[in-house]
Amino acid sequence: MEQVKHSHPNYIGIWVALAVLTAVELGVAFLPWSKTTLILLLIGLALWKALLVALYFMHLRFEPNRLRILAIAPLPLAVILVTAVITEYFW
Amino acid sequence: MAHAHALTHDDVMRPPAGREPGSGVYNEKLGMWVFLGSEVMFFTSLIGAYIILRFGHPEKWAPPGEVLNVPVTAVNTFLLICSSVTMVKAFASAQDGNQRALRSWLLATVLIGASFVGVQVYEYAELVHKGFVPSEGLYGSTFFTMTGFHGFHVTVGVLCMMFVTWRAFQGKYTATDHRGVEVIGLYWHFVDLVWIILFTIVYLI
Numbered sequence: 001m002e003q004v005k006h007s008h009p010n011y012i013g014i015w016v017a018l019a020v021l022t023a024v025e026l027g028v029a030f031l032p033w034s035k036t037t038l039i040l041l042l043i044g045l046a047l048w049k050a051l052l053v054a055l056y057f058m059h060l061r062f063e064p065n066r067l068r069i070l071a072i073a074p075l076p077l078a079v080i081l082v083t084a085v086i087t088e089y090f091w
Numbered sequence: 092m093a094h095a096h097a098l099t100h101d102d103v104m105r106p107p108a109g110r111e112p113g114s115g116v117y118n119e120k121l122g123m124w125v126f127l128g129s130e131v132m133f134f135t136s137l138i139g140a141y142i143i144l145r146f147g148h149p150e151k152w153a154p155p156g157e158v159l160n161v162p163v164t165a166v167n168t169f170l171l172i173c174s175s176v177t178m179v180k181a182f183a184s185a186q187d188g189n190q191r192a193l194r195s196w197l198l199a200t201v202l203i204g205a206s207f208v209g210v211q212v213y214e215y216a217e218l219v220h221k222g223f224v225p226s227e228g229l230y231g232s233t234f235f236t237m238t239g240f241h242g243f244h245v246t247v248g249v250l251c252m253m254f255v256t257w258r259a260f261q262g263k264y265t266a267t268d269h270r271g272v273e274v275i276g277l278y279w280h281f282v283d284l285v286w287i288i289l290f291t292i293v294y295l296i
Contacts, residue, residue, distance in 0.1 A: 006187050
């Protein structure tokens with residue numbers, strides 16, 4: 001079978017980062033801090049992990065711009081929806 | 092059709108293959124990304140409804156770890172992260188044309204993915220036994236709706252992955268054409284990404 005040498009991103013490094021970030025989340029979730037601080041921290045950590053998965057495992061980092069635009073197209077809509085429903089409670 | 096090469100209005104609206112610059116990706120991958128775009132909105136609508144219900148009735152939710160089994164779910168989260176790395180390793184092996192590695196990594200992904208579903212079934216059985224069911228109230232109904240739809244996605248992913256693995260054992264994926272591996276990989280990583288968000292908002296907050 002043909003074998004082609006390809007250079008690959010450091011997938012194991014991303015895996016370690018995801019595992020460490022998950023451990024940090026578990027540690028943070030049970031700290032006796034204010035609910036708002038915890039929510040902001042935990043959402044930040046989750047988005048960081050999600051970004052790592054999208055950029056490296058789904059290789060968006062290495063895709064042409066046209067595909068990246070397609071991939072992020074629904075995100076503004078998602079942000080608008082979530083912001084709209086959260087805003088109600090801080091009005 | 093006197094002038095075969097002249098650009099008519101029909102051609103503009105339905106260009107023959109080769110004339111469109113396209114998005115720089117093959118059709119199956121483009122189709123998967125469009126589908127994932129619709130999936131983003133599907134899960135966003137669930138999360139939006141969850142936020143409305145939770146902010147509106149915060150007293151209905153127990154503190155993290157009180158009802159839901161966070162240690163078991165943390166192990167499951169780790170399993171899903173592992174299955175994402177075995178999936179991307181399968182893709183890298185396909186790029187290299189390494190058939191043996193491709194088959195091993197795909198098999199590992201199927202096994203770990205199925206384990207995730209197994210642990211979730213165990214978690215559900217334990218919760219139902221404790222009386223935490225969808226009809227319990229807002230907490231139960233939102234929990235089972237969100238994790239249930241996600242678990243359904245994982246199950247579909249495992250079934251599709253079994254099909255891809257079966258084809259890999261037939262030698263259908265080469266270094267020059269491994270579209271099936273990449274497309275199922277995109278779906279699999281997306282399902283992992285959704286779990287990352289759900290784990291935080293459903294179990295940790």
